[in-house]
Amino acid sequence: MGDKDEPLSSSGSKPECKDKKQAIYPTSKTGTRQRKASLKRHPFPWFGIDIGGTLVKLVYFEPLYITPDEQQTEKESLKTIRKYLTSNTAYGGTGIRDAHLELKNINLQGYVGNIHFIRFPTEQMQVFINMAKEKQFAALIDTMHATGGGAYKFEESFLTDVNIRLNKLDEMDCLLKGIHFVDHNSDVNGHSECFSIQNPLSNDPIVKVPFDFRNPYPYIVVNIGSGVSVVLVKSQEDYSRVSGTSLGGGTFLGLCCLLTGCKTFEEAIELATHGESTKVDKLVSDIYGEGGYTKFGLAGDVVASSFGKMNIEECRQNASKEDLAKATLVTITNNIGGIAINWAVKEEVERIVFVGNFLRVNPISMRLLAYAMEYWSKGAMRALFLEHEGYFGAVGALLGTVTC
Ligand SMILES: Nc1ncnc2c1ncn2[C@@H]1O[C@H](COP(=O)(O)OP(=O)(O)OP(=O)(O)O)[C@@H](O)[C@H]1O
Numbered sequence: 044m045g046d047k048d049e050p051l052s053s054s055g056s057k058p059e060c061k062d063k064k065q066a067i068y069p070t071s072k073t074g075t076r077q078r079k080a081s082l083k084r085h086p087f088p089w090f091g092i093d094i095g096g097t098l099v100k101l102v103y104f105e106p107l108y109i110t111p112d113e114q115q116t117e118k119e120s121l122k123t124i125r126k127y128l129t130s131n132t133a134y135g136g137t138g139i140r141d142a143h144l145e146l147k148n149i150n151l152q153g154y155v156g157n158i159h160f161i162r163f164p165t166e167q168m169q170v171f172i173n174m175a176k177e178k179q180f181a182a183l184i185d186t187m188h189a190t191g192g193g194a195y196k197f198e199e200s201f202l203t204d205v206n207i208r209l210n211k212l213d214e215m216d217c218l219l220k221g222i223h224f225v226d227h228n229s230d231v232n233g234h235s236e237c238f239s240i241q242n243p244l245s246n247d248p249i250v251k252v253p254f255d256f257r258n259p260y261p262y263i264v265v266n267i268g269s270g271v272s273v274v275l276v277k278s279q280e281d282y283s284r285v286s287g288t289s290l291g292g293g294t295f296l297g298l299c300c301l302l303t304g305c306k307t308f309e310e311a312i313e314l315a316t317h318g319e320s321t322k323v324d325k326l327v328s329d330i331y332g333e334g335g336y337t338k339f340g341l342a343g344d345v346v347a348s349s350f351g352k353m354n355i356e357e358c359r360q361n362a363s364k365e366d367l368a369k370a371t372l373v374t375i376t377n378n379i380g381g382i383a384i385n386w387a388v389k390e391e392v393e394r395i396v397f398v399g400n401f402l403r404v405n406p407i408s409m410r411l412l413a414y415a416m417e418y419w420s421k422g423a424m425r426a427l428f429l430e431h432e433g434y435f436g437a438v439g440a441l442l443g444t445v446t447c
């Protein structure tokens with residue numbers, strides 16, 4: 044810390060902005076980006092924060108080039124924050140920067156920069172507030188744009204402890220704005236944000252098929268966080284939260300902790316990876332015999348009753364932690380898939396986008412959802428996924444910051 048920061052543009056040259064449509068400011072011969080003198084920007088640092096029921100998501104825009112004037116007036120504390128956030132991938136005991144998700148050379152309000160993606164558990168929120176107070180964030184910004192339930196819950200603490208006002212933004216608004224912004228801008232980084240999964244039940248590593256999401260309407264977005272929200276999106280302005288379920292990512296993790304003694308999401312997923320849910324669930328074939336219930340299209344390998352074998356002592360003895368974790372994952376995922384498909388059928392929508400941190404490091408659920416959408420719609424519907432899984436709300440809040 045306290046290091047001598049180099050000018051933001053190391054070579055003095057302008058980082059290339061590949062998004063020609065958004066390149067607003069011309070570049071002079073000296074490489075200085077010229078902005079309209081009249082333009083007032085929100086003071087750096089630019090953050091967006093999504094304070095969810097389980098995880099806080101923080102996105103940070105790191106400007107790659109600022110004018111010499113801006114460099115001169117830039118406060119030391121701002122440089123320190125930038126350096127701290129961009130040169131580490133772990134913060135304190137629990138903060139993580141998902142470096143693989145970083146978006147480079149993004150044009151935001153005429154500034155070219157990198158967007159960084161950071162998360163930490165919501166139970167650490169008070170630690171974050173204490174740090175913001177200690178580092179005197181309020182000397183840099185007086186307002187922070189925040190979304191998620193925690194924007195309401197922690198509003199008072201932010202104001203009294205940190206002296207920063209939280210500008211509260213609706214979580215569904217932010218989610219949708221974030222999705223479209225990231226989808227549009229990820230092309231700049233040379234990959235497709237949106238993808239479907241080929242042969243979901245294959246044992247080979249997941250094959251992602253890029254999906255062009257530029258004209259996606261209407262679509263359904265299923266946000267699998269602690270709980271689950273189902274949002275029908277008819278156009279950029281016209282959307283509604285049509286359904287939800289409390290059986291979500293928080294339920295999976297909570298039940299896994301109870302049933303297996305695991306302590307983290309990563310551990311729960313690792314256990315599930317090595318388990319067999321059929322030792323825990325009662326299948327249609329356990330009830331009907333191998334043929335299944337053909338009259339209504341229920342094949343023998345369909346789950347008839349999740350955890351339905353666990354009333355039998357012998358089955359309980361035979362079920363390992365891994366089997367219990369897998370059954371929990373399958374139960375929660377299939378229930379969400381069922382709700383999603385019912386809404387897609389009801390609203391005659393073909394595209395169902397699954398997001399939220401439940402899908403982090405969780406190919407099992409992605410495959411199950413992809414297969415379920417295909418199977419139950421007889422190929423008419425498609426499950427879509429987005430690389431930035433749980434960060435869209437925070438990106439939406441960042442956009443609120445820069446456009447206010
Ligand atoms: N490192 C992690 N720690 C805890 N949960 C994780 C982690 N990684 C993934 N998850 C999963 O992601 C879920 C939280 O997802 P997400 O961050 O999208 O929701 P949230 O914003 O906290 O919740 P909500 O939107 O319901 O308020 C957890 O319930 C868990 O299933």
Ligand SMILES: CC(C)(CO)[C@@H](O)C(=O)NCCC(=O)O
Pocket residue numbers: 095096191192214268269270271272286287288289
């Ligand atoms: C309460 C929210 C919206 C908070 O993000 C989320 O956790 C959720 O959608 N829960 C499900 C609530 C329900 O519809 O039963």
